[in-house]
Amino acid sequence: MESKVEQSFLKNSGDSPGNTQIPYLLVNNFPKLGLLTACRFLEWVAENPEGVISLPTGKTPEFFIKWTRHLLENWNSPKVKVLLGRYGLEGLKKPDMRGLQFVQIDEFYPIPSRQHNSFFQYVQKYYIQGFGLDYQKAQLINGDEIKLHQGKSFNEVFPEYQIDLSLRHREARNKQEEIEQLSIFLIDQWCSEYEHKIREKGGIGFFLGGIGPDGHIAFNIRGSDAYSTTRLTATNFETQAVAAGDLGGMEVSSNRLVITIGLGSILYNPSTTAIIMAAGEAKAPIVKASLENPVTNIYPATILQNLKNARFYLTQGAASLLEDQVFSFYKNGNWTLEKTEKAVLSLCQEQNKYAKNLEIRDLETGEFTRLIPHLSEDKVETVIKSTIQKLQRGLQQEENEVLLHTGPHHDDISLGLLPHITHQLQQNSNKTHFAILTSGFTxxxxxxxxxxxxxxxxxxxxxxxxxxxxxxxxxxxxxxxxxxxxxxxxxxxxxxxxxxxxxxxxxxxxxxxxxxxxxxxxxxxxxxxxxxxxxxxxxxxxxxxxxxxxxxxxxxxxxxxxLVWAHFGVKVKNVHHLRLGFYTGDIFTAQPEKKRDVAPIVNLFRKINPTKISLTMDPEGSGPDTHYKVLQAIAEALREWKKEKDLGHLRIIGYRNVWHHFEPSEANVIVPVSLGDLDVMENSFSHCYRSQVNASFPSYAHHGKFSTLAKKIWVNQLKDIQLLLGKDYFYQHESPRVRASHGLIFFKDMDVDEFLIHARKLEESIEGMA
Incomplete structure (x- = not known):
């Protein structure tokens, strides 16, 4: 690798570039991903002060933008000098951003350029102004300036914002369609000219992008031509779901086309430095497909194999399914029970065989089970017993507990733990409280x-x-x-x-x-x-x-x-609305502050004095940004509370929901979910979360309500455990709750110190900007 930033990063981390079709670098979490990318970008700018750059929009580049600005604004400060030295930039003169030529990657169409949620405005705010670029040297996509037939505005030509691209290849049926058709041809001409301008510059020199759930790069969705150029095009459901948050709901994003540079636009300059950022376990399947497959239009990012300077920068979660990372998990460090559990389940899935039916020759030939120390069939029995113990923990009756269930947004608790909580609420000796930490208005x-x-x-x-x-x-x-x-x-x-x-x-x-x-x-x-x-x-x-x-x-x-918790008799006074101030509705929300965001949580702890606290576990900061910011705030509140009270008795319940979920080997508690539980989930969601029933802001993993997706996850989790324990374990069990299981919930029960270790890893990556 020629980049000093990448060489220094690999030296400090002790890693080597990932052994895939495109090299990748691995970081611990989302904020650190931004730091690495910012350093590599500034290194490139220093070498190419008049180069052509294309940078992404949306939430993915949050920490890239924050770190780049922080480094530029504090270039000569002692702290930043140390940081630059760590990343191979020691002695580098502060890059001059004014010579750079910016090329906008994509834009929704039609959308007024003045709207704050247009990418045109985003680029102006965060890159042109934020990085101090020269506006005159920027090539931007301003929908208002794209000429349409007879000089009409897009509101006149497309009054319902709907554009029928079939008019490209069929005859217009009436005067209005003729106007639309001629306007589409003019948009196509504008796109061709936009592409020509890129090529006149010699192509893009530095391209930075995220990767969509379908694998899209820019808005080049699954199936895009490898030689595609700048164009007006439609998107798919996954892309629309991701864009719904920017545009005000699926009702809007599904009614918009996009203008995007093509895959061919990115490849035009063979020396392009192209970096794709990806964070979180939800991205792991598409990252694996993009890095381990040959070039195919099914996975657009595979085309970057044709660029010698292409890289993926990944969090550990995003890389977790890559073959070399899976091997690294098993081969590095001490062997643990978690590794044994993961290896045995992997073998069961691969052979479609119940654990109890595995023989020693299966284990000896299994890709990962053969690595288990002192291998014997007893190891399978150990996994079975461990899984049963997790299930037994989930069956334990909780009494005389003071329970505080927290969620970043409304419905997070329900989607993560509802069947477990319903059993807690049936015990009159338990006192149960719920706290939603943001107002969730978006x-x-x-x-x-x-x-x-x-x-x-x-x-x-x-x-x-x-x-x-x-x-x-x-x-x-x-x-x-x-x-x-x-x-x-x-x-x-x-x-x-x-x-x-x-x-x-x-x-x-x-x-x-x-x-x-x-x-x-x-x-x-x-x-x-x-x-x-x-x-x-x-x-x-x-x-x-x-x-x-x-x-x-x-x-x-x-x-x-x-309404949801009143189903079970919980009073309004036991549902606490903290409305933390960092949640503002801006594209990038602020980091939690001690006085504004932590103090209300500490006060709630003092008031309730809980014995168990549940929270969403997002250790990489890879889900919605509210999740990891709430996790930070709760962690800091626990540290403050710990100064005045012994918290040795306090248990922390880390749960996950529709955004990311635990592997069976990661969780240490398994809770049965009955058909009745599934019905309660579906009915309570449909009746109570009226603003969410139409799924205006759905998950890209499911075209519908979050409750249906949660049910699907729970059912799939049961299938994994059935491979380990057998279906008969469930339908013949002495406990009615187990016999009634048609889904399972996984969570992680921790003491305070264990939780704070998880939280601390995320916070350390952000502290340098303080």
């Missing part, structure tokens, strides 16, 4: 809010919100009887009365309006509704809402969370 669409406001107006006009007549309602009454709203709603879930369910929701949201706008009477209430309607009607999808709308959306989600 998951509520403007359309959903407008529908609620319409219903509130209608109910007020019909005098069906009787509490408005109470003398003290606008002074203090709006703060009471919140449990009544919940009970009213769920009573009419039981009677299947949709109209009354909406009325219960509207009652709660009237209370929210009074609180947010400090309403003093009915007239002001109606005025506040009109004001919010006006704001929403003048907003575009995906626009950052003003604080009042954010608060209203957040309280919708809070009511939904209260």
């Amino acid at each position: 998951a509520v669409t403007n359309a959903f809010v407008k529908e609620i406001l319409f219903h509130i107006q209608k109910l007020i006009q019909e005098n069906k919100i009787q509490m408005l007549q109470y003398d003290d309602f606008f002074s203090k009454g709006f703060q009471s009887k919140t449990d009544k709203d919940v009970y009213h709603y769920l009573t009419h879930v039981a009677s299947d009365n949709q109209e009354e369910q909406i009325r219960g929701l509207c009652h709660r949201m009237v209370r929210a309006l009074v609180e947010i706008f400090q309403v003093k009477n009915k007239s002001q209430l109606l005025d506040s509704i009109e004001r919010m309607m006006e704001i929403l009607n003048n907003s575009y999808d995906g626009e950052k809402n003003p604080p009042t709308v954010q608060q209203f959306k957040g309280q919708i989600r809070e009511f939904e969370e209260e």
Whole structure:
């Protein structure tokens, strides 16, 4: 490797470049991924001060952007000098960014360039202004400036934002289609000229990108031509699901095309330094497919094999399925029970054989089982016994516990632990609390809010919100009887009365309006509704809402969370809404702060004095960014609480949900999930999380509700354990709970110190920016 950054990184880490079709470098977590990439980028810029660069948009480059700015702004500080030395940049003169020629990779179309969620604006804010690039040397995709037929705007040509690309190869059926067809041809011409400009520059010199769940590079989705150029094109579901968060929901992202540079655009310059970043276990399958397959249009990133300077920068989770990483897991370090468990399950899956039916010759010829020290059939029995112990832990009756279940967003706890929690709630000696640490407003669409406001107006006009007549309602009454709203709603879930369910929701949201706008009477209430309607009607999808709308959306989600736990008799006062301040609705949210974000958690710990705390485990920082930021905040809160109290008794329950999940060998507790549990999950999600039922912000892994995806994960986890224990273990078990198992939940039970070690690894990678 010619790069000093990469050489120094490999020397410090003790690794070597990954042995795959494209070399890769491995880091511990998402923030460190950004640091490595920033150093490599600045090294390239120093060598190519007038070079052509293409940098990515979205959330993936968060820490690349933050580290690049931090290094540039503090180049001569002692801390940064040490860091630069560690990455092979010692003595390097601060790069001058003004000579660089920027090429925008892609953009949604049509989308007004002025919108904050357009990539045009993103590039302006984070790269042109953020890095100090010269705007005059930038080649950008501004949809407003692409000429259409007769000089019309895209709003006139495509009034519903729908573009029928079949008009490229069929006759127009009417005058409107003829205008659209001629406009599409003009867009195609613009794309050809954009491509020509790239090639006039000699091609892209430094390309940095993420990789989509389908393997897309830029917006070159699965199946894209290896020699494709800049073009207007459609996307697939996976890509639309990822873009939904940027555009305000699937309703919008599925209704947009994209303009993207092609794979051929990236390859035009044979000397291009092309780096693909990927973080987290969810990316592991597509990373494996992209790095271990020959060039194929099924996996677009494989085309980078044709570039000698192509690299993948990966977190350990993203690399976890690569053959050399799997071998490294087994061959390096001490042999552990976890390795034995993983090896035996892998063999069972490969041979489609139950563990109890494995013979010694199977183990001796198995790729990984043959590595087990002192190999014998007894090793399989050890795995079976260990798995049974995990299941027995999941069956233990918990009594006299003070349980605090936490989640970054509303529905995270439910999607991760609901069947386990329902059994905890059946024990009257347990005291159970729930804490949602952010207000989660970004998951509520403007359309959903407008529908609620319409219903509130209608109910007020019909005098069906009787509490408005109470003398003290606008002074203090709006703060009471919140449990009544919940009970009213769920009573009419039981009677299947949709109209009354909406009325219960509207009652709660009237209370929210009074609180947010400090309403003093009915007239002001109606005025506040009109004001919010006006704001929403003048907003575009995906626009950052003003604080009042954010608060209203957040309280919708809070009511939904209260409804879920009220299924089991949990009072509203036991569902805590912390609304941590780092969660702002910006593309990149701030890091948690001690006073603003940690103190409220510590105060909750003091108030509740829990004996068990559950939290989402995202040690790489690879899921939604809220997850690892909440994990940081909780970890710091535990450190603070530990200063004043002995926490030797406290247990930490690390769970995962639809974004990433535990391998059986990683978890130490397994909880049975019955058909009844699955029904409760599906029904509670559908009835209570009304803002999420239509899956405006779905997972790319499932075209539908998160609850259905969670069920699918739990069912698949049962299949793995059945390979180890046998199906008969379940249907013949003495326990009805085990006999009723049709899914399983995995989680990790830790003491405080073990959890803090996990959390500390993530924090260390961010501290250099402090």
